[in-house]
Amino acid sequence: MPDTDEHIRFDDLVAAIDRTLQAAGASPEAASIMARNFAGCERDGALSHGVFRVPQIVETLNTGYLDGTAEPTAEAVSPTYIRVDAKSGFAQLAIERARPLALQALEQHGMAVIAIRDSHHHSALWPDLEPFADAGFVAITAVTAGVPNTAPLGANSPVYGTNPLAYAAPVAGSRPLVVDFATSAMSMGDVTLTANEGRQVPEGTGLDSEGQATTDAAKIVAGGSLLPFGGHKGAALSLMVELLASALTGGDFSVEAAPGKPEGAASTQTGQFLLLIDPNRGGSADFAARAAQLIGVLRDAGIERIPADRRYRTRDEAEARGIPVTPAIRELLAT
Amino acid sequence: MPDTDEHIRFDDLVAAIDRTLQAAGASPEAASIMARNFAGCERDGALSHGVFRVPQIVETLNTGYLDGTAEPTAEAVSPTYIRVDAKSGFAQLAIERARPLALQALEQHGMAVIAIRDSHHHSALWPDLEPFADAGFVAITAVTAGVPNTAPLGANSPVYGTNPLAYAAPVAGSRPLVVDFATSAMSMGDVTLTANEGRQVPEGTGLDSEGQATTDAAKIVAGGSLLPFGGHKGAALSLMVELLASALTGGDFSVEAAPGKPEGAASTQTGQFLLLIDPNRGGSADFAARAAQLIGVLRDAGIERIPADRRYRTRDEAEARGIPVTPAIRELLAT
Structure with missing residues (x-):
């Protein structure tokens, strides 16, 4: 949970994402579907698939590679x-x-x-x-x-x-x-963070550039692969x-x-x-x-925890109190 | 590969299993399908699913729990x-x-x-x-x-x-x-073998009877679980x-x-x-x-090895030279 007392209603977050995606050229229908999708991830505590992704999508729309009007x-x-x-x-x-x-x-x-x-x-x-x-x-x-x-x-x-x-x-x-x-086994983002902190990753996480198993996060990032x-x-x-x-x-x-x-x-x-x-x-x-x-x-x-339990609990909290406003949401609202 | 110079033709192995299963009460059709199945596993080097299983099936048919005439x-x-x-x-x-x-x-x-x-x-x-x-x-x-x-x-x-x-x-x-x-993570048979040899299993293999992760094979066998x-x-x-x-x-x-x-x-x-x-x-x-x-x-x-590569190579060898006769096959042929 982000350390914040500020909250935003789900519908308001959807509207803000919708505006942003339409401004980047997405059709009203595509913007509406994706706004509910990203706002839903944010509401359910899946922040890595939430508002965090919106600027990435905007940039991808700007390249023309992703067609928002398809x-x-x-x-x-x-x-x-x-x-x-x-x-x-x-x-x-x-x-x-x-x-x-x-x-x-x-x-x-x-x-x-x-x-x-x-x-x-x-x-x-x-x-x-x-x-x-x-x-x-x-x-x-x-x-x-x-x-x-x-x-x-x-x-x-x-x-x-x-x-x-x-x-x-x-x-x-x-x-x-x-x-x-x-x-x-892990996301490359998490391995990169671990490498930056000079720490090791668990066995079975990745390979170096020669295809040898390694727990050295830096070697995985430098031309290696995840497993x-x-x-x-x-x-x-x-x-x-x-x-x-x-x-x-x-x-x-x-x-x-x-x-x-x-x-x-x-x-x-x-x-x-x-x-x-x-x-x-x-x-x-x-x-x-x-x-x-x-x-x-x-x-x-x-x-005690069945898959999706935590997601539903976070959703219930967000429905009762609103969605905690993160820096990513603040940035979205400022644009 | 079993250490043997003796080989049996696929069709002969099928016939032997077929006879055994019919003698245990399986219908001709069920016996024929299962004989080709077990002989195929044996031929392809999947010995743990091969002739080794035939006496187990015979015993299961004998209990009446498995209906060979269904x-x-x-x-x-x-x-x-x-x-x-x-x-x-x-x-x-x-x-x-x-x-x-x-x-x-x-x-x-x-x-x-x-x-x-x-x-x-x-x-x-x-x-x-x-x-x-x-x-x-x-x-x-x-x-x-x-x-x-x-x-x-x-x-x-x-x-x-x-x-x-x-x-x-x-x-x-x-x-x-x-x-x-x-x-x-492993078969209970392999964990039992490891326990009997007083060795440890890799992390992530099993739990003790309290639900705690352990690498002690004996604790997994004694009322624990595989993971x-x-x-x-x-x-x-x-x-x-x-x-x-x-x-x-x-x-x-x-x-x-x-x-x-x-x-x-x-x-x-x-x-x-x-x-x-x-x-x-x-x-x-x-x-x-x-x-x-x-x-x-x-x-x-x-x-170098794509899934099933080894199975097909073993099958080709068996088709050229016959299936290596293991103790399990010898026992089958003696009954």
Whole structure:
């Protein structure tokens, strides 16, 4: 929690971000979707995906690499398979365009795949999934994260981005379970901070420029790579993300997207994969009730914090008292 | 590689396993599918899922808990959503029953979900996926692995099984990429071996009976738990496997299945989730060619071994020279 007594209402923060994005050339619809997205991350305590990202997006819009006026086209190539050309625009707007087709597929056939190409995703993944889980669906998504800075053990150059993966599921009697994580062991930003402080990173965090494992943060920053989390299993997941979110969608791989990225651009044009399932078609018991049962088992085993618990608690506080005003928010309001 | 000069032909090994399983009461069809499955694992060098498992399956059939004569029923609850009641039989037979419906869904709509409940899976997952990837499809599967022996950090009792996850993808110019791994950090068998040798396990392997992290293998074995691989990210995947493979399918969670398991039973009645996608419907370039490109990038970065490389090399050797005869095979042939 930032050390501040000043707070801002969610709607006011949304309005301020919306104005800023429209001033940078985003269409009213794109600005509105992204303003709610970044303000939502800020409200929920995910500050690294919150207002902090707004100036980065403004700069990326200014380069022309991210098109704030792009009109994504969604087509149902089958009753359950939706293919979206994001046309160099926001992935979140592409999802919005796919939503009516996806909801129809879910209603009629109990499932949908959304394959988005040529999209920019520069936020958390959980805002993409939470509405689907709120509506009772299981949702999974993966995004090729652009800047190649991650490589499996033994590689002498980075291959993957931080390639996040997320899933969401409805839970009876509580808000949905939504899990969202990078398949890299750490962010390059955190490794850089550690290097600047002259500290070491844990084993399994990264490689030096020769592809050798190191705990020397400075060597990782100087031409090395991050490692995927969890050894070869995590590496297999980083690879899966590129295959689903880029090869399957028609988007660029991390190594392909990066060279076309102009100076100052923060987001990268790749792709996103989403899978949506009505979980009650497969089983014989209500899914959300079953999920609640399993989470009960975890709590009974002494697990105090279930994924998303903290996010919802922070959200509740923000809804009661407003969102704490950080320097990033102050800067936003001053522009 | 076992230290032996004796070899057996794949078809002869299949025939021996088939006879053994039929003698234990499995139907000809179930015995045939499982014989090819176990012999395939043995041939490919996955000995822990090979002939080694056959006596365990025989014992499980003898308890009556696993029904070798079960006739699974597959129904298409939508053109792309296939729901299978395995009726306490082999998961692999359930997949076989779902296959025609799945292939029809893939041809017509580019995707299929298979939700299998009340199934026993006591082999590797890659044999379930490889045929779909051979046919050009992307496939993902998850199995709730039964015996609860894994728990997230802080839990004072096990919640999950080893909960494996696998995916497969076609690759132009080579055999498919097939990745298959447990979401637990290690197998309990390996921890037990380490404990017996009085050695320590790596950090992140397990918890003692109080839920405290330990590298003392003996404390993990004595009422402790394995940890999921890769910290909280791997734990989120263990949870995802239970949600997809049990809650969504209508099968039991690990903690529910275990109490009903009779003495001597090796497999556990849970559930399995499969997702199949025709990857060429989503993109604008041939998926297999794109996957080959990305694997080329990995090889160029110095990665010598891509997942499944070793399996295919071992398979090629076995096809040329036969399968090395281990003590387990000798025992099988003597019965």
